[in-house]
Each structure stands twice: as C-alpha cells, then as structure tokens.
Amino acid sequence: MSDNPLKRYFRKPAVYIKLPSGGKRYTPDVLTMPASGEIAVYPMTALDEITAKTPDALFNGEAMVSIIKSCVPDFKDPWKISSSDFDAVLIAIRSASNQSIYKIMSKCPNCEEESEFGIDLIPVLSQLKEADYEQDYPFSDLYIRFRPLIYKETNDAGISQVTINKELMDLDKNKDLPDEQKAKGLEKAVRKITEHTMRVVAGAIEYIRTPETIVKDKRLILDFLVNCDSSLYNAVRDKSIELKNATELKPVTIICPDCKHSYEQEYGLNLSNFFD
Numbered sequence: 001m002s003d004n005p006l007k008r009y010f011r012k013p014a015v016y017i018k019l020p021s022g023g024k025r026y027t028p029d030v031l032t033m034p035a036s037g038e039i040a041v042y043p044m045t046a047l048d049e050i051t052a053k054t055p056d057a058l059f060n061g062e063a064m065v066s067i068i069k070s071c072v073p074d075f076k077d078p079w080k081i082s083s084s085d086f087d088a089v090l091i092a093i094r095s096a097s098n099q100s101i102y103k104i105m106s107k108c109p110n111c112e113e114e115s116e117f118g119i120d121l122i123p124v125l126s127q128l129k130e131a132d133y134e135q136d137y138p139f140s141d142l143y144i145r146f147r148p149l150i151y152k153e154t155n156d157a158g159i160s161q162v163t164i165n166k167e168l169m170d171l172d173k174n175k176d177l178p179d180e181q182k183a184k185g186l187e188k189a190v191r192k193i194t195e196h197t198m199r200v201v202a203g204a205i206e207y208i209r210t211p212e213t214i215v216k217d218k219r220l221i222l223d224f225l226v227n228c229d230s231s232l233y234n235a236v237r238d239k240s241i242e243l244k245n246a247t248e249l250k251p252v253t254i255i256c257p258d259c260k261h262s263y264e265q266e267y268g269l270n271l272s273n274f275f276d
Contacts (some may be wrong), residue, residue, distance in 0.1 A: 013040035014096035019085045020130045020247065021148070030080045041092040042071045044275065052275035061155035064271065067093065079152040084130040084247045086151055087269055091121045091128075094275060102269075106254055110261035119252055119267070131246035136209060137239055139232060146243050147206040157200050164192050197237065198225045204240045 016038040023033045034040070044052070048067050057063035061079075068078035071093045075081060081089060094100065101118040108115070136143035149157075171177070171185045202222040208215045215221060225233055251264040 011042050011045065014043050015041040015092050017041060017088060017092045017125060020088050020128045021082050021084045022130075025082065025147075026080075030075065030077045032074045032076065034074065039072060039074050039089075039092075041089075041096045042073070044071055044093065044097045049275065055272075058272055059159070061151065064090075064151070064155075067275070071096065079150065081151045082130075082148045083150070083154055083244070084133075084148040086154075087247075087249060088125060088128045090269055090271075090274060091125055095122055095125070097275075099275070102274075104265070104267050106265045108254075108256035108259060108261055109263055111256060111259040113256060113258045115257055117252075117254055117265075124249065127250055129247065131243040133206075133243065139235055141211055143209040144236060144239075145206040145209070146204055146240055148244075148247065149200070149204055153200075153203050157196070157203075160196050164189060164196060167192075198222060198233075201225060201237050201240050204244070205236075 016036075018038055023031060023037065026033070044067065048070050051057060051063050051066050054063055057066070065078045068075055068081070068089060072078075072089055075089070094102070100121050102121050103116055103118050105114055106117055107113070130148070133146055133148060136145050168186075168189050171182060171189065174182070177185070199222060202218055202225055205221050206216070208221060208224065215224075225236070249266075249268060251266045253262060254265045255262050
C-alpha cells in the first residue's frame, strides 16, 4: 500500500554489495543492475525467518528463492543466480539482518578437542571472487568454455545426490540382502553417481569448440562426455571442479582454545540452518 502512513518505518537497505561476477551474464529478466553496480540488500522480515525454518521449502529450494526475492529485489529470478554469486548474496542477507557472525564446529587436529567458532562474514564478502570463465581451455585440439552453474542446477543436483545417497544407505542397512544382490545394487548406485556427475559437468560447459565448429547443445556435450576416453573426461571434469573451487569460501585460520594449535579450517554455508 503506497499510501500507508507507516511506510517510512518499513525496512530499508542495510547492505550494498558488488557481485563477484560483476553481474555478467545476467539478462534483465533475471537481474536489474543499478547504475552504481551495487545491489541493495534488505534485512529479513518475520515471514522470511519462518520460511528459513520450513524443511520442505529448504529442501526443494523454494525457501531460498522466496528469501532472496524479499531481501534482494533487484534479482527477479533467483533460480538463475550464478553459483559464483550465490554465497555472496546469502552472506549479504544474513549481514543485513544483523547476523554477520556465522558459527561452525571444528575439531583441532592436534588435541582433537571440538569447539565452536564464530566467523565474521562481512570481511568474507570482499574475498569472494569469480573464477576465470572468460577463456577457452584447451584439451588436445578441443577448446572448452566453462560456465558457473545457476542455483536451479545446483539445487537439482543436490536433490539427486541426496536420493542416490539414500539408496546407498538403504542398501547398507539391508542385512538380509544376499551379497550378490548387494553387489549389483552397489554397482547400479555407482553408475548413477557417475551419470549424475557427467550431467553436472555437461551443465558447467557453455560450449566446446572443435577445429570445424562450436557445439552448444547440452545433449551433444553430454553424449561427448559419455563416449570420450576416460583420461579426457577426467581432465574436463577436474578443470570444472577447479573453477568451481576457485569461487568457494576460503579456509579460515583457527587457534584451538585448549592447546593453542593454529590450523586452517574449511567451511561452507549450510543452507538448512544458515539463517538460524
């Protein structure tokens, strides 16, 4: 309601961020980029906080989409946010909501004591960089241009991985299953994991340039990954993983409160409780 006399008490942007990608590759139907190049981020509402605690919505990705639409209205279609920018957007929302300290558990490799540590996410924002997706990487006489996955693709891949993991757990728990059937079930699950990985790698390829043509069709790219020799596939997969890792959160230095040992701790954003 534009005529609400209480409008001046509505939430206002609390954080402005520059996306690690610089906003490249987004079309106007996905992102309205301000002239300043900085995205306004609003604090979460009470409804957003309830959404962040809804298990089904968290699992299928709808919770994150709803929260991003509410807190970062410049993003019109959060499903298409690049994986290079996704962590930055979530960190900015949490920071705008006065929750800049993110707690993790860590076990000291020296004395094996486990303790809780708080990471200040505000400095982390400035450390997030996008990998080099602007060049073609050579593989023999092929040149491959990679791309960061979008949130819809990473979320779908995560759901598929959970389904496969559940099948493996059920297989392991079934003590009455004959060894032969268990071995066949395990072989089937491993094959599913490989096929799943290939689909993810294919999704992370924008095009493949041969001496004669450029191939962009995802079906043809997946067919290539399935039928090329393993050394070439492994090289393409590893480069895709390398680029993905370059955009992820960097390890933090932790000093054990018990033995004072200093060590590096890797961490990630757990979407199931990130806004708790």
